[in-house]
Structure formats: C-alpha cells, structure tokens
Amino acid sequence: MDKSEDEVEDDETEWKNTFVGSAPLSPAAPSGQTPAHRVILHFDLDCFYAQVEMIRNPALREVPLGIQQKYIIVTCNYVARELGVTKLMSVTDAKEKCPQLVLVKGEDLTHYREISYKVTELLMSYCPLVERLGFDENFMDITKMVEQRLAQTPESKNFSFKGHVYNHINVEASDHPRLALGSHIAAELRDAIHSKLGLTGCAGIATNKLLAKLVSGTFKPNQQTTLLLENVSDIMGCLSGLRKVPGVGHQTAKRLQALGLVSVKDLQLFPLNELVSEFGGPSAQRLKNLALGIDDSPVTPTGAPQSLSDEDSFKKMSSTKDVLEKIQELLSNLVERMHKDGRQPQTFRLTIRRYSATNKWFSRESRQCPIPGHVGQRIISGSSDDAVVQLVPLAMKLFHKMVDSSAAFHLTLINVCFSNLQTRGAAASGKGSITSFFTHNTSPRKTQSFSSHSQNGSSQSSDHHCTDHQFSTSTMIPQHTSQKTLTTKSPSISEAALCGCKREQSPVVAVEGPPLQKVSCSTARLDFDERDNTLTHRLPPNVDPEVFKLLPEDIQMELLSPAYVNSPASTSFSSAAVADVPHITKNKSPQSCTDSLNVKPIKETVSKLNPPDRETTVNPQRPEGTSSFQGENVMEEGRLSFPRSSDCEFPGNVDPKVFSELPLDVQMELMSEWKQRKPVLKTSSSRKPGISSTTKDRKAAGKGRQANNLLKYFKPS
C-alpha cells in the first residue's frame, strides 16, 4: 500500500506513525485525542426533489418525472434518466428527448427544505456531528460511534463490508475494521432514512470529507461505497479534471489552467511554492492537499441556517412598480418562514442581478441594513403582515441605493434575505418545528472543538453523544425528535411537521371567513366597481386613476388602506390588521395555485394512473397558513373597530402639485412610507415628515414602545 498517502492523510501529523491498520488494539486513543483516522460518511439522496414529489404523489413513480424551475429541469427521476433526460437540461431539450416527460414545478422549495431537514435531524439523532451540504447531502463524522462498536466487538469477530468497496472485489475487512464498521453504520442509517422518511440515497465511507464525497457517487442510485486508504490515489487519478475536485470551482479551475494545470495529477506534482505565489499560502496548500485526497477539515455541525432568503428570477424586470410588487411577494413568504423559525433577524439584505449581454452570469449586487427592533419583533410575534408593511420601504430604500429608477434598468433577479438571526430568550417556540430542533442547539458553528474528550462506550457520554442504535433496534426512537415523523412515508409527514411547529393560535381563533375581512376592508375604504375595478373617488388627489388602476389589487389596497388607526393602544396592530388582510389572502392563493398547476400536467399525461381524487390527497390544504392567520386577523379586527375614513391623505407639508409631478414609482414609495410611518409618528405627536426625509424619522421613532406590552400577551412565552 501506498504509505505516503496514509501518512499525509491525517496530517495532524504527530501520530502518523501509530495508526496503521491494527486499529482494534490501538489503545492509543483512549482519551482526549483526535482519532488517528476519522470515519466520515457522506450521504447523497437520489434525485432529491424528484423523490419528494414522488412521495407527495406516488403515481409519479411510474412515469418519467422532471422537476422544473423556470425553463430548466433541475433534476429528474430515474425513469426519466433512462429515457435520456439529465439534470440541468432545458425544458425544451428534455421534452424533445422525452415527450412523455411529466413536469412538476419546483421553484417553491418549502417541501424540499422540510424533508431535507428531517433527514439531517434523523442523522443527528444518531450522532450530532452532521454537516449539511445543500438540501440533499450530509456529512457525518461517526468516528466515535465506530470506536464504541470497536470496543464492544469481540476480537474474534469477523469484519465485513456492507456495500461496495472502491476498486475491490473482495477485501479482507479485518484489515480495515473501522471503515468496515463505518460501512455497516452507513447501511443502517440509509435504512433508517428509507424506513422513516421513505427516501433512498447513496453513501460514501472514507477517512475525510473529500474522499467520502468523491466515493459516494461511485455506484449510483441507492448504493454505498467504501474507500480504503490504499485506493486514494486511484480515485483521485480517475477524476476527469480539476473541476471535479470538490472545492475547485470555475474560477479556481481557470486560474489553475492558466498555470498549465488541467489534471489532478498536474496539481499533485506542481511545486507548492509556485502555487503559493498565485493563491497565497493557505489556499495553495489546501488546493494541493485536495489533489492528493487530503482534507483535514472537520465535519462542522450545521445547525440552524444562518440566513433565510427568498428569491425569484425572471427575464426582465424594469419598472419600480414591478419591483415593489415582487419584493412584497418575496417578503411575505420570507417573513412567514422567519416567523416559523422563531429567531429574530437583525439584518436585511436586498440582492439584485442586472441583465447584461456580456458577463451575464455573475454580477449580483446587494445592499443591507439593520432591521429595526420593533419590526423584528413583529416577525417573530406573528404580526407577519405588519412586518412586511414595514419592511417594504426598507427594501425599496436599498433598491434605490443600487438602481437609479429614473433611468432605464433591467433586472433578472431579486433576492431578499434575513441574516444575523438572533435566538430569542426563553424561546418556547414551536416544539415540533423542524428548526426548533436546531434553534436550541445554538452553538456558534465556528467554535466547534470536537476533538477533545474522553468517552467510554458505556452509559454516559456527556458532550457529543453518539447514539448507537445498533444494539437496540427495537428502540429506535431518536432522542431529539419527537415521534411524529416515524409513522409514515406518506405525504403527511410534512404535515406533521407543520402541525408540530404551528404556533400557538391566538386565543381567538377558528372563525372562518376571509370574505369578512375583505369586505370590511373594502367597505371601509375602497370603492371598486367590481372586478374590473373602476375605482372612483377617495383616491388621493393628483394620483392618476388610470395609472392607479394598473396596479395589482393588493398594491392598490395597500396604498389606500387606512393603515393608520387611532385608538392609541392598538396602533401597533392597526396597520397589520387593516392593510394586510387583503394581500395576505391574496398571497396565500398563489400557493394553492402553484399546487394545482403542479398537478395538472400529471393529470394530462397519466390520468389513468392517477385517480382524480389523488390530487386532493396529494395537495392537502396547508393546515397552517390560513387558519392561523385568520385567527390573528379576526382577533385584530375584533379589537379595533374599523376607522372612519379620512386617512389617505398626504402629510400636511406635502404639496399635492409637487407630489403629482413626481415619477409614479416615487409617489408609490412615498405613500408606502407615509402609510407605514404614520401610526408610529402618531404616538410621538403628529409630526409631518418632509418629503425627502426617510431614515432618521424611523430611527427616532424606533423606540416607540408600548407595542411590546401588547405583543407579549399574544405570544405566549
């Protein structure tokens, strides 16, 4: 075997000599040290999005299925692959190759994200050292589990490998007891993922993340492969190019190519010092190590996400009106997600991508700003709609820092992002929540020093317990997760999660009837002539009704809504209650809309396989959104009588004539800001914002307490 490979492998050098193959009797690491070599697993779910959709609608299993985002097939099931469809193929190409291809829209990642975290949770219930990579991959450091089993394994035991061993037909497993045990653990975990979540996937078993990942795809659907140290150079040498090395992206590959390096071997043999001069010390060393199959990076537990974002891309977006509308839509979804997460974002970021014929692929720009505390509070307290109203002007401000809206612009993407997520104090947030599992696991990711501790396989492992379910297969209940997930591989799993993480409903609940709110709202303020909305009076003077008419209804409502209510005690809720009821109900419907759209192609193509009632089963109502929202809306509406009108006027010092001559988008923004600011200002006496003032007011008004006093009553603990 290639000794040098072994030694460099764990280049935490010191003990390079000690490890060798005779692991079982290595008393070397009874306590306190990084094991001489780790056992790392890499899990990679098969065509993940397609699997999720096939769980949601089992009829899809029998047909060629593609998951479509915009005009791209991001992934497809194996039936489709046999017919020539590949990942990242354009829809037209795919349809050409495979006319019977069934397409499901995959732009809404909600279900994928939920299932994805369930997989991670499940793995974490066996051993906390789980690192996510995207939605469908997980690394796992099972060194301790392996050591535990090793300690309990009689000397006489015959080792064996589960699954494949890279480049080997038969191996003497006793020479590689840790990896052999690792392969058994991997098989058990894959089986758990399958039995509890209904998902299949591949696993790689190796001594570091790089190798585990590289080897996991050797045998593709639903299989696993172990890589022995003696075959490291094989697998590295087999890579078709540097780009195949995880960690070497496009840019890096290009720079390497500029140095004349194209193959992995080229990089292996390239003098380090020359590499250093091009990439700098750490990067150079890392690159060279990667080429050699060396990777000492730890498996860093991922925990809860550090940012939540929502984005959409499009061919062309060139009006501020559209931007405003899109931002509002994105924010609605994002705030909802943030609310479920339970943490409070401190930072908001807006990212755009501009169209440009040359250099089309990159060039994203972003601006970020702090989120005022009271807005963040509203997100977590459940006044999501209120939060959106207050966030939209923030977003537009950031937008204008990047885009001069008086000139032409052409955007192809908008992204909204919450970051700097702060865990709330006592956080009795939804217990079954997917993220609540992670939220109390607040460890900052960097401070993982997982190398030190002593453990014995026995009862008590204080810090990073690895729960080995091997010897208690009958009691396979993961300790962290509640049992909710265990029952089914049916579509209802996600439901269970949703129910579990559903927030406490407001004391007042149940009352059905979105129409109620909508009616009240429109009777209160708006005079539309039915659906074709010739809206009549009550428009602010100097706002062109023709232009106004073109706006989507929710924007119209928003601009006109009497967000400013009087009753001082309830001001903090007023804008939420009134302004947002319309666009909440409106925002919910697109979801169900997408859902039914998703089903339609199936119906056309495979109606025989797919009894009509299937669809309702597959696309159950979201238990959550509507009902909980209505609860709050109802509650709020109950509390505050609707305002008499008189609201939608300009701040006193704004000259209507001047206002009318501003560009439409500026008008809209100003109105949006006034509307939002007004209640706040009201509490601090009736100030009149100047037309140009924006930020300082908010900051000054920021400490408008008294909202919280009320909030805490509605938000138990």
Add this chain to the structure above:
DNA sequence: CAGGGCACCT
C-alpha cells in the same frame, strides 16, 4: 450557464 437556495472568506 441555467434555478433557488446556502456557507465561507476577504
């Protein structure tokens, strides 16, 4: 490259 996310580094 696409698409809708994420993370890390600088």
Add this chain to the structure above:
DNA sequence: AGGTGCC
C-alpha cells in the same frame, strides 16, 4: 459588499 463554491 462582493466573490467563490456547493447542491
């Protein structure tokens, strides 16, 4: 704030 990489 941007760049890069990963899925």
